[in-house]
Amino acid sequence: MALTTTASRLPLHVKARWETYPNSDVKRFPVPDGKVPWSMSWHEYVPVEYTNPKVLAGPVWADPEIRGPKAVKMKFNRVDGKINRRSHMKPDYDTPNGVPRNPCGRTGITGRGELGKWGPNHAADPLVTRWKRDDNGQEQIDPKTKKKILQFIAICRKDSGEWAIPGGMVDAGETVSVTLRREFGEEAMNSLDAPKKDQKKIEKAVKDLFKHGIEVYRGYVDDPRNTDNCWMETIAVNFHDGTGNSVGKFALHAGDDAGAVQWTDISASLKLFASHESFIEKVAIRLDAHW
Numbered sequence: 001m002a003l004t005t006t007a008s009r010l011p012l013h014v015k016a017r018w019e020t021y022p023n024s025d026v027k028r029f030p031v032p033d034g035k036v037p038w039s040m041s042w043h044e045y046v047p048v049e050y051t052n053p054k055v056l057a058g059p060v061w062a063d064p065e066i067r068g069p070k071a072v073k074m075k076f077n078r079v080d081g082k083i084n085r086r087s088h089m090k091p092d093y094d095t096p097n098g099v100p101r102n103p104c105g106r107t108g109i110t111g112r113g114e115l116g117k118w119g120p121n122h123a124a125d126p127l128v129t130r131w132k133r134d135d136n137g138q139e140q141i142d143p144k145t146k147k148k149i150l151q152f153i154a155i156c157r158k159d160s161g162e163w164a165i166p167g168g169m170v171d172a173g174e175t176v177s178v179t180l181r182r183e184f185g186e187e188a189m190n191s192l193d194a195p196k197k198d199q200k201k202i203e204k205a206v207k208d209l210f211k212h213g214i215e216v217y218r219g220y221v222d223d224p225r226n227t228d229n230c231w232m233e234t235i236a237v238n239f240h241d242g243t244g245n246s247v248g249k250f251a252l253h254a255g256d257d258a259g260a261v262q263w264t265d266i267s268a269s270l271k272l273f274a275s276h277e278s279f280i281e282k283v284a285i286r287l288d289a290h291w
């Protein structure tokens with residue numbers, strides 16, 4: 001079960017307090033569990049300010065500055081033009097001095113780090129599953145729990161080298177269902193181990209499977225890129241190929257280099273990027289699978 005802060009009942013983030021900020025040498029100001037909630041006063045708190053120069057350079061996916069002489073006003077807690085700045089978990093997150101404050105508490109870093117948007121950065125995570133089968137098509141049972149073993153399509157992230165759900169950011173103006181299909185296509189389909197002539201069949205199988213998703217999670221992600229002023233939120237949706245005759249029958253490259261993709265057995269011993277294990281656990285519970 002996920003830990004929560006006693007003060008807020010929101011999840012207690014852990015990876016968002018990891019000492020070294022991703023892809024940098026920046027060290028976070030250490031935040032002990034008890035000082036995570038903003039409701040705990042802490043005068044000695046001196047977070048480190050950090051925004052990656054590639055974010056400051058102003059690519060299309062990044063916001064402009066909201067502080068200083070070139071400050072641009074944004075509509076937080078609302079849909080702002082094509083950008084959804086509402087939070088799934090806290091509809092009225094605080095914006096002291098016009099700067100959003102992470103509803104899950106202190107992270108030891110201010111600014112945007114690697115993230116483009118102030119406040120919530122919305123993502124979508126497609127959780128594509130099938131039952132594990134032997135060569136005769138027989139479903140595999142875990143000897144201890146006596147429950148069927150699920151597999152999901154995992155990718156190896158190029159940035160951190162960690163295994164993860166093939167999710168991605170919701171682009172400005174995009175619906176979550178489009179993001180789910182696009183990210184799955186970009187990150188997992190390219191590695192399908194299938195001859196060219198089968199690609200059309202695969203595309204159709206994915207299209208059909210993605211018509212019947214079940215949402216398993218909506219809210220905060222304990223992502224190591226989070227800061228005091230911006231954070232990841234996601235909608236995770238399960239697309240289960242129960243018969244194994246749809247996407248489940250296609251082999252994936254089980255490579256061990258960066259950017260690899262593979263069917264991965266689901267169990268409590270999984271170690272994944274951000275809080276992805278907790279989304280997978282929800283799918284295991286939903287399908288009464290081995291965990």
Ligand code: RP5
Nearest residue numbers: 123167168169221223232234
């Ligand atoms: C996580 O980051 C989300 O759950 C999603 O999987 C991912 C989106 O970020 P990118 O993969 O686009 O970097 O917080």
